Amino acid sequence: MQKIIKLIILFIFLFVIGIFYVSLTRDTNYNTSSLINKETPEFKIISFDESNIYTRNDIKKNTFTLINFWASWCAPCKIEHPILMKLSQTKNLVILGINFKDKEIQAKSFLNELGNPYDLLAKDENGKQSVRFGVYGIPESILINKNLMIIKKFVGPLSFEDYNNILKIIE
Amino acid sequence: MKLNLLIFIYIFIFFSKFTFAAENTVDPNQIHKNLRCLVCQGQSISDSNSDFAQTIKLVVKDLIDEGKTEEEIYSFMSDKYGDWIVFKPQFNIQNSLLWILPYIVLIFGGFFIFSFLKKRQ
Numbered sequence: 124m125q126k127i128i129k130l131i132i133l134f135i136f137l138f139v140i141g142i143f144y145v146s147l148t149r150d151t152n153y154n155t156s157s158l159i160n161k162e163t164p165e166f167k168i169i170s171f172d173e174s175n176i177y178t179r180n181d182i183k184k185n186t187f188t189l190i191n192f193w194a195s196w197c198a199p200c201k202i203e204h205p206i207l208m209k210l211s212q213t214k215n216l217v218i219l220g221i222n223f224k225d226k227e228i229q230a231k232s233f234l235n236e237l238g239n240p241y242d243l244l245a246k247d248e249n250g251k252q253s254v255r256f257g258v259y260g261i262p263e264s265i266l267i268n269k270n271l272m273i274i275k276k277f278v279g280p281l282s283f284e285d286y287n288n289i290l291k292i293i294e
Numbered sequence: 295m296k297l298n299l300l301i302f303i304y305i306f307i308f309f310s311k312f313t314f315a316a317e318n319t320v321d322p323n324q325i326h327k328n329l330r331c332l333v334c335q336g337q338s339i340s341d342s343n344s345d346f347a348q349t350i351k352l353v354v355k356d357l358i359d360e361g362k363t364e365e366e367i368y369s370f371m372s373d374k375y376g377d378w379i380v381f382k383p384q385f386n387i388q389n390s391l392l393w394i395l396p397y398i399v400l401i402f403g404g405f406f407i408f409s410f411l412k413k414r415q
Contacts, residue, residue: 124413131406157376164374224345250349251356257374259332259346 157257163271164255171222171230171244179271181243185217187274187293190265191241192258194225195233200262203280204237210286211240215293222246223253223261266292320358325367326351328381338381 168177182188191207193200211218220241222230230246247253256265257276264277266289274292277285326340331347339347339354350371357367371379383389 157373161373249352250345251353254349254353254374259375 158265158273158276161273163265163267163273166252166255168221168245168247168252171220171227171246177219177243177245182217182219182267183269183271186215186269188217188219188267189289190219190221190256190267192221192223192247192253192256192261192263194223194261195229196225197223197261199280200233201237203262203282204240206281206283206286207240208238210281210289211242213290213293216289217242219243219245221253223258224248224250320362320364320367322351322354322358325354325358325364328368329354329371330379330381332375332379 163179163182165179166177169175170177182190189210207218210216218241220243222245224247227246250258256263260278262280264281264285265273266275266277268274275288281289323340327338329339329350331337331339331342331344331350333344333346334342337347339350354367357370362370365384368380368382368384372384377383377389383392385393
């Protein structure tokens with residue numbers, strides 16, 4: 124009987140240690156793994172000039188689409204802007220910019236000052252549409268293929284490494 | 295006889311939980327409390343006034359208006375942000391041990407105490 128008690132205590136001890144080890148070494152930062160290789164969600168997003176509504180059908184015809192969430196008040200968006208400008212010159216890629224919780228005048232001024240890399244421009248005034256894409260902060264970018272599958276999601280500003288990765292994928 | 299009564303009470307409590315839960319309407323505050331604010335330190339959507347929390351509250355309201363159940367809303371959020379966003383993990387293969395283990399411990403613990411006391415007597 125005492126042997127069984129000792130074994131149970133040892134098992135509980137090892138179990139608690141195991142739980143602590145797994146919990147402390149686990150990466151609890153939000154990652155995008157749950158979205159990769161999933162189909163692009165249904166969305167209805169109003170164009171920046173309010174003349175049109177963009178849906179999945181608008182990106183279906185593109186070989187690749189990069190959806191970029193940005194705002195004029197977002198400092199890292201300025202950092203990634205030159206990369207978006209470079210990407211706008213590449214073939215096979217349509218960039219859909221979604222202006223996130225921004226003021227129209229300031230957004231326009233941002234694009235006038237730094238250039239407009241977007242083939243399609245939309246706005247998400249209250250951020251509700253962005254939740255469909257798992258966005259929790261900006262800038263974030265999502266690369267989608269013509270089958271509407273999410274290939275890659277970039278959290279934070281696009282880097283030159285990301286730029287090269289995108290080029291490899293789309294060429 | 296006593297054992298049968300205990301089993302009956304246990305089964306009644308266990309299943310009544312699901313029965314009463316099914317009768318309840320969707321409470322947005324309850325959902326907010328069970329969703330993690332991803333940009334905060336250990337806060338729920340309910341506790342936080344961050345921009346992210348405000349947006350999630352709006353989306354939860356929309357989903358309730360669309361007639362989604364509490365489970366469907368958690369499933370929607372997990373789908374977009376991963377299981378990490380839900381404080382109470384969903385029952386699936388990966389989390390099965392987490393849900394089943396306390397019951398196993400309870401049964402074995404009860405059995406162990408029972409046999410220990412019986413032996414002492």
